[in-house]
Amino acid sequence: MSEEKLIHLAKEGDKDALRELVKQHEKTLYSFAFKICRNKDKAEDIMQETFLSMIKSLKNFDGNSKLSTWLYRITVNHCLMSARSKKKELFVEPNDDDELFAEKHAADWSTIPNQSLENKELREILDQSINKLAPDYRIVFTLRDVQQLSTEETAGITGLSVAAVKSRLHRARAFLRNEISEAFKK
Amino acid sequence: MKFEDVKCKDVMIHICENLKEDLDSEKCRAIKEHIEHCTSCADYCTSVESTISWYREYDPGFTDDMHQNLLKKLNLE
Numbered sequence: 001m002s003e004e005k006l007i008h009l010a011k012e013g014d015k016d017a018l019r020e021l022v023k024q025h026e027k028t029l030y031s032f033a034f035k036i037c038r039n040k041d042k043a044e045d046i047m048q049e050t051f052l053s054m055i056k057s058l059k060n061f062d063g064n065s066k067l068s069t070w071l072y073r074i075t076v077n078h079c080l081m082s083a084r085s086k087k088k089e090l091f092v093e094p095n096d097d098d099e100l101f102a103e104k105h106a107a108d109w110s111t112i113p114n115q116s117l118e119n120k121e122l123r124e125i126l127d128q129s130i131n132k133l134a135p136d137y138r139i140v141f142t143l144r145d146v147q148q149l150s151t152e153e154t155a156g157i158t159g160l161s162v163a164a165v166k167s168r169l170h171r172a173r174a175f176l177r178n179e180i181s182e183a184f185k186k
Numbered sequence: 187m188k189f190e191d192v193k194c195k196d197v198m199i200h201i202c203e204n205l206k207e208d209l210d211s212e213k214c215r216a217i218k219e220h221i222e223h224c225t226s227c228a229d230y231c232t233s234v235e236s237t238i239s240w241y242r243e244y245d246p247g248f249t250d251d252m253h254q255n256l257l258k259k260l261n262l263e
Contacts (some may be wrong), residue, residue, distance in 0.1 A: 019262050026256060027248045034246040044252060048259045055260060101198045106226045109233035117243055126240055145238045170202035177202075177230075177237045 003067060011059055022051055025068060028147075029075055035142045036079045036135070038127045046078045053078075065156065072149075072157045076139055083135040091134040094175035105178050112184045129179035133172060140165055141172035192220040197227045201234055 001017075003024070009017035029050055034043035053074045061070055094100055115122045130138055136158075143154040144165065155165045200217050221227045257263050 015262055018260075019257065022256065022260065022262065023253075026253060030248050030252065031245055035241070035244070040246055043246065044255070048256055051256065051260055097199065101195050101202075103194060106194055106198060106230050109229040109236075112233075115236075115240070117240060122240065123244065126244055130241070141241075146242050148242075166203065170199070173202045173205065173234055173237065174198070176241070177234050180237055180240075181233065 004063065007058070007061065007063070007067060011061075018055065021054075021067070025071055026051075028068070029071055032072065032142065032147060033075055033079060035130075035146055036076075036138055037082060038131055042082060046075060046082060049078050050075045069153060069157060072143065072147075076143075076157060079139065080135055090132075092132050092175065093134045094137065094171040097171070100171060100174040100178065105174075105181065109181065112181070125180055125183040129176050129183065132179065133175055137168045137172040137175070140168040141176070144169050145173070192216050194220075194224065194227055197221060197224070198230055201227075201231050205231075205234060205238070 001020070003021075006017045006021050010021055026047065030043055030047045033046040033050075034040060037043055037046065050071060054071060061067070117123060130141075133141070139158060140154060140160070143149050143157060144151065149157070151162055151165050151169075154160075154169075155162045158165065160168070197217050197220055200214075204214070221231060254263075
């Protein structure tokens with residue numbers, strides 16, 4: 001059954017259709033929430049809150065965007081609300097290009113051994129590095145590079161301009177790359 | 187623009203801005219040529235690609251228990 005038909009039925013209160021919509025999007029939204037908040041329990045809460053919001057507001061969904069885009073937008077809002085409970089000073093806003101692209105960062109990456117994600121140390125470094133990044137940058141990086149959405153879709157979900165998405169993305173990439181490189185030097 | 191005129195910092199910014207996008211301009215061609223001749227810029231490019239690839243592959247997994255908990259929460263059991 002098409003997604004359009006499922007949405008139509010779900011709006012009329014069909015629980016089977018609603019269940020099917022949840023099943024189609026639950027893994028993606030949980031994975032996305034985890035990649036933003038880096039905590040499994042929190043990611044599960046955010047996913048649940050996203051679907052509760054979906055059920056509450058589905059009647060207002062006009063179908064002008066994909067359902068997944070709409071759900072990403074709700075998840076982003078829940079992630080941002082969750083991040084607001086943390087102190088702002090805990091995050092880095094990588095907006096200094098002179099520092100981000102300083103010659104010192106072009107050091108030889110080949111000294112970093114070929115790493116597999118089965119390596120616990122690498123996973124910890126990835127978590128710690130992205131946890132430092134300001135949520136706005138983290139969301140753009142995750143939508144664009146990890147979930148592989150287009151720049152335009154990312155802009156639509158975050159409410160940023162295409163130029164702002166591009167700017168945050170290139171800085172987030174450089175920041176994370178530098179953090180990982182520094183962590184391996186220790 | 188000649189590749190000798192390209193600075194490593196310009197390359198680093200360009201890599202982060204246009205990763206995997208096959209842009210065809212005089213500047214892009216000069217930068218590609220610079221990367222072919224500059225080991226540290228080639229390593230930098232690999233490192234940014236590895237960073238993205240690790241984050242992309244790092245998936246927390248989704249269990250049947252989580253699915254059941256969700257249906258319960260949504261009253262869709």
